[in-house]
Amino acid sequence: MHFxxxxxxxxxxxxxxxxxQNDCLPGVIERDEKMIFPKEQVLKLAELGFMGMMVDPKYGGSGMDTISYVLAMEEISKIDASVSVCVSVNNSLVCWGLETFGNEAQKEKYLVPIAQGRKDGELYIGAFLLSEPEAGSDATSQRTTAEDKGDYYLLNGTKNWITNGSSASVYLVMAQTDVAKGSHGINAFIVEKNWPGVTVSAKENKMGIRGSDTHTILFNDVKVPKENRIGEDGFGFKFAMKTLAGGRIGIASQALGIASGSYELALKYAKERKAFGKEIMKHQAIQFKLADMATRIEAARMLCLKAAWEKDHHLDYTLSSSMAKVFASETAMWASTEAVQIHGxxxxxxxxxxxxxxxxxxxxQIYEGTSEVQRIVIGRSILK
Known part of the structure; x- marks a missing residue:
């Protein structure tokens, strides 16, 4: 075992x-206030090979491991989580899903440009469409339908809370094909944003990650070619669940970055700010806060890296990714609140x-599986 x-x-x-530090920090406050999508930053990440980090180079990716992905996500999230969530969705959900379960034609047509982050010089990324107005944590309750019409499916429905909603060129959409089969009647489809019948609603005015573009996507009689279905008929729910397990590593790493970014700012401020004649870091009350922050963040980091290591070694990382996600996200919320308290x-x-x-x-603590859902996953795993 190596650390x-x-x-x-x-x-x-x-x-x-x-x-x-050089590309995200300048302008991060303005992007947050004005809900500006960080297009320039994402394009720079594409140049660095970070939009398809774990994708095989033959499909346009960088061929890195999941540990590299965790490290990159933490560093970017320290400064701008609106940028890092674009990286997470494109890597964990879209690229991984297509590379793992897509056929060769789908990989050549869609995965290659998505992994490269651009096509014909323009931004080209993906989005993952699972959540609906009445299907959040209960992903089996899909109301979006895909009616089999022979050589194509007719897609109708609404998807909510979609990251990269307006900036993505390609959507991975879960839809119900056979209601009688329940979760076994769900399919996953590759849908292009510019197809007739696809409508992107206004950008959501969110509390946080305000730079990332979150939208509701509407489908009205969208014709989806049969060749754009991912996997066998009825594979959609398994596709979503398997993909989200890896996505939780990305969000856990984002939470880790938010926590460690909060800690670094609090530590710096505690060294500079004076109260009662000395730097506040010399007051035991502040020292204890910083000590607890450092300890919990290191524990979260170990959980993230363990889940990444298991994924890289083709082990079952479902339990580890859920543990990392619930612990890191709650650490991020706690550590960032403590950082505000230290700053007064x-x-x-x-x-x-x-x-x-x-x-x-x-x-x-909410997206890609709430903390409550993670505890359900963990509970089922340990009580087998």
Whole structure:
């Protein structure tokens, strides 16, 4: 068992840290306030090979391992979680889903440009469409339908809370083909955003990750060619669940980054701020806060890296990814709140960044499986 990073891992970590500091930090407050999608930052990540990090180079990816992905996600999330969630969705959900379960034709047509993050010089990324107005944690209750018409499916329905909703060129859509079969009647489809009948609603005005574009997507008699179904008939629910298990590693790493970013800002401030004649870091009350933050963050990091290691070694990482996700997300919420407390009144204003990290932290307890759902997964695993 080794706890040290390889030279390659250290290089990737540094590249992600440099990108976050040089390309994400400038303008991050304005992007948050005005809900500006970080297109320039995502295009730069595409140049760095971070939009298809774990994809085989023959499909346009960088061929990195999941540990590299965790390291990159943490560093980017320290500065701008709106950027890192674009990386997470494109890598964990879209690229991994297509590479693992798509056929060769689908990989050549869609995976290659999505992994590269661009096509014909323009941004080209994907989105994952599972949640609906009445199907969030209960993903089996799909109301979106895909009626089999012979050589195509007719897609109708609504999908909610879609990250990359307007910036994505390709959607992976879960839809019910046979209601009588329940979860076995769900299919996964590749849908292009510019097809007739696809409508993108207005951008959601969110509490956190305000730069990422979250939308409701509407489908009205959208013709989806049969060749755009992923896997066998009825495979859609399994596709979604297997893909989300890896996605939880991405969101756990995002939460880890928010937590460690909060800690670094709090530590820096505690060294500079004076109260009662000395730096506040010399007061035991602050020392205890920082000690607890450092300890919980390191525990979250170990959980994330363990889940990544299991995934890289083709082991069952369902339990580990759920543990990492629930613990890291709750650590992010707690650590960011403590960082605001350490900053005092300054923590409540945008200039010091910690109030934004606290707002960004909350969503990590909700999307890609709520903390409650993670505990259900963990409970079922340990009570077998």
């Amino acid at each position: 040290s990073l390889s030279e390659e891992h250290l290089m990737i970590q540094k590249a992600a840290r440099d990108f976050a 009144g300054y923590g409540y204003v945008k200039e010091y960044h910690v109030e934004r990290l606290m707002r960004d932290a909350k969503i990590t």
